Amino acid sequence: MGKGKIIGRIREFIKAELNELSREAILLRSGIVLAVSVLVAVAFVLYSVLNPKFEMPKTAALRAENSRWKTRMEMLGYKLDQCEEMLQAVEDRNNWVYREMFGLGAVNDPVPVTEIKYIARYGENLDPDLLETLVRIDNLSARVVSQSKALDQSALFARRVEALATSIPSIPPVLPRKGSYHISSFFGSREDPVYGGRSFHRGIDISAKSGTPVYATGEGTVTIAERQRSGYGNMVMIDHGYGYKTRYAHLKDIAVERGQHVRRGDLVGRVGRTGKATGPHLHYEVSQKGRQVNPMNFMDFSMSIEDYREILSAHRTEK
Ligand SMILES: [Zn+2]
Incomplete structure (x- = not known):
């Protein structure tokens, strides 16, 4: 075999090797690209799941719903404030005007309702706002029942006082003579x-x-x-x-x-x-x-x- 022929075969071999290398390189590059892509995707998912600020569409919907419930609870709380104020005014008027007038003592406040029964029924994990609202509604109802009974009693006394007022002799039995009585x-x-x-x-x-x-x-x-x-x-x-x-x-x-x-x-x-x-x-x-x-x-x-x-x-x- 001549020297030139050997060199030619070596070149061919190298070329073939290079070709092979480049094919592997291409494959490797593609592999890296794929791996990176997968990694990015995984990282994205992890980021989405772990980062509380990131919102998937479903989370956003839940969040909006949550916000609406929060508003509803606030409105309920505001309405309860109003009811409590109105009831307080009724209680004060009944206690310090009517019952005072008829010599009856002030109505005792009903025993306050606590959250114990709700905790017993629903466990400790009940939302604290909801728990507070439930307890407020219960206390309000108890006060309404108590005042309603007390007002019935006042009305009964008012009728008696009125009957007494119309019955007890209280005018002179004749008209005055020339503006005076003799x-x-x-x-x-x-x-x-x-x-x-x-x-x-x-x-x-x-x-x-x-x-x-x-x-x-x-x-x-x-x-x-x-x-x-x-x-x-x-x-x-x-x-x-x-x-x-x-x-x-x-x-x-x-x-x-x-x-x-x-x-x-x-x-x-x-x-x-x-x-x-x-x-x-x-x-x-x-x-x-x-x-x-x-x-x-x-x-x-x-x-x-x-x-x-x-x-x-x-x-x-x-x-
Ligand atoms: Zn007489």
């Missing part, structure tokens, strides 16, 4: 005008012209309407309930019957001088639980004649 004889121990000597005057004598209208001084039922020649003469007695009774004596005539229901300002008769009387006047008595009391304490003399007439006309138009 009391000819007061309540208590006095010289007897007819028989002489000390005697106890069980009422007051209001002097008035014969025929002057006499009015019921409070709502009640007529228990006596009788005509007599002696003593009280023509006399009416009204039972006002609550232990109160009034008596109207020496009447010229009687306008009511026994058992009749009368209201304050209703006509019961007219001033006269029947029975033991020296002149026309109204003998008026008030008793409380069977005990005679001074009728002067049961008349609002500060009331003007217009106020008095207003009461009378109001009662007439109501009928």
Whole structure:
């Protein structure tokens, strides 16, 4: 074999080797590219999963939903604030106005509800905001129930007080004469005008012209309407309930019957001088639980004649 031929074969060999090398190099390069690509992809996925700031579309949706729930919880909390304020106002008014007025003590606050039952039912992992809201709603409900009962009680007392106010004798039984009343004889121990000597005057004598209208001084039922020649003469007695009774004596005539229901300002008769009387006047008595009391304490003399007439006309138009 000649020298040139050997060199030629070596060249060919090297060329072939080079070709081989370059093919491997290409393969290797491609492999590296692929590996890097895979690595990048893996890193991307890891980054996505591990980085809390990165948001996949699904995470973004959940996040938006979460934000909406948070807003809803805040609105609920705000509404609860308002409810608590309103309830507080009702509680204060009931406790410090109504119950105070009727001599009832303030309502005791219900025993506060705690989160224990929720923790027992749902475990410790319950969202703290949700837990707080649940407890607030429970406490609010307990207070509403308690106040509702207390308000019923106040309403009952208000009706009693109103009934008491309309029933208890509280106006003079006749209209004033020329703007004033002439009391000819007061309540208590006095010289007897007819028989002489000390005697106890069980009422007051209001002097008035014969025929002057006499009015019921409070709502009640007529228990006596009788005509007599002696003593009280023509006399009416009204039972006002609550232990109160009034008596109207020496009447010229009687306008009511026994058992009749009368209201304050209703006509019961007219001033006269029947029975033991020296002149026309109204003998008026008030008793409380069977005990005679001074009728002067049961008349609002500060009331003007217009106020008095207003009461009378109001009662007439109501009928
Ligand atoms: Zn008298």
